[in-house]
Amino acid sequence: MKKPHVILSAAMSLDGYLDDTTPNRLMLSDAADFDRVDRLRATADAILVGAGTVRADNPRLLVRSPERVQMRQASGKSAQPAKVVLTHGDLDPDAAFFTEGDSEKIVYTDAESAEGVREMLGEVSEVREAEDLATLLNDLEETGVARLLVEGGSGVHTSFLTSGFVDELHLAVAPFFVGDSLAPRFVGDGRFAFDKDNRLELIETRQVGTVALLKLQAPGDDGA
Numbered sequence: 001m002k003k004p005h006v007i008l009s010a011a012m013s014l015d016g017y018l019d020d021t022t023p024n025r026l027m028l029s030d031a032a033d034f035d036r037v038d039r040l041r042a043t044a045d046a047i048l049v050g051a052g053t054v055r056a057d058n059p060r061l062l063v064r065s066p067e068r069v070q071m072r073q074a075s076g077k078s079a080q081p082a083k084v085v086l087t088h089g090d091l092d093p094d095a096a097f098f099t100e101g102d103s104e105k106i107v108y109t110d111a112e113s114a115e116g117v118r119e120m121l122g123e124v125s126e127v128r129e130a131e132d133l134a135t136l137l138n139d140l141e142e143t144g145v146a147r148l149l150v151e152g153g154s155g156v157h158t159s160f161l162t163s164g165f166v167d168e169l170h171l172a173v174a175p176f177f178v179g180d181s182l183a184p185r186f187v188g189d190g191r192f193a194f195d196k197d198n199r200l201e202l203i204e205t206r207q208v209g210t211v212a213l214l215k216l217q218a219p220g221d222d223g224a
Contacts, residue, residue: 003137004148007168008160009040011211012186017178018154025057028174032209035065040170042068044081044149046106046140049097050156051087060100061151082106082145086136086156088113091121098124108136133163154184164193167221169200172211194218 011028012018019026041047042063053059061083063069069079080103085091087109098105098121105125109117118127130136140148150160160166171186194200204215 001134001138002141003134003165004045004141004145005167006137006148006150006160006165007040007044007170008150008157008166009037009170010152010157010186011172011174013174013176013178015177015179016186017180017183018152018186019056020178020183021180026178029172029211030209033172033211033213036172036208036213038064038068041081041149042072044147045077045145046082046084046147047149047151048084048086048156049151050153051085051091052155053151053153054085054087054091054095054097056153058096059151060096062101062103078103081149084108084140084148085125087117089116089120093121093124133159133165137165154186154188158187158190161187161194162190162192164218166194167218169214169216171214171216172208173214174211 010018011033013028018028042065047061049059049061062080063072073079080101082104083097083101084106085097085108087107089109091107107117107121107125107127108130109127110131111129114127114129121127128139130139137148150156150166198219200216201219202214202216204213206213
């Protein structure tokens with residue numbers, strides 16, 4: 001199967017939550033870690049999130065550093081990575097995902113939802129059909145995406161990690177607990193590709209600002 005090199009990036013609490021249940025977004029990391037993520041984004045050809053992340057966080061998904069944007073352009077890349085979202089519909093075309101930045105915007109959906117999604121989002125993005133992650137990843141690879149950064153949320157993390165399509169996992173762990181089972185977790189239940197018999201390899205641990213960064217890779221991955 002042809003696919004991009006997939007890096008899954010997330011920040012979570014010590015008890016494995018991506019957020020709490022309050023109306024305001026929970027800040028799990030700090031400026032130093034945000035800069036690390038910006039540096040990681042600058043290496044990607046595309047950044048992928050799920051529709052729930054777009055609705056809940058309204059992310060821009062942009063490389064913020066002008067110097068990193070210039071470095072991308074100097075290397076022959078677009079100023080910003082393409083932005084990719086998975087949805088069955090019900091996304092606001094005025095969300096920052098679509099309106100911020102001049103990067104390519106791609107929406108993936110299933111065949112059943114495609115007509116409605118095109119009516120809703122066809123003017124602000126390219127809408128493509130993919131029935132599963134394998135098809136989606138193959139399509140991205142064929143259109144020039146060599147490095148894909150996956151940024152959430154929980155359902156997307158779970159799908160990529162149960163499928164085994166993740167080459168690297170970058171996990172920032174905040175030094176506190178959320179303690180609310182109703183809050184969104186890093187992953188949900190599933191039969192994960194990386195279990196006790198097929199363990200991810202820990203390749204780096206370090207402190208970044210106030211968080212602990214863990215970098216892991218799939219067994220046998222060369223880190224390309």
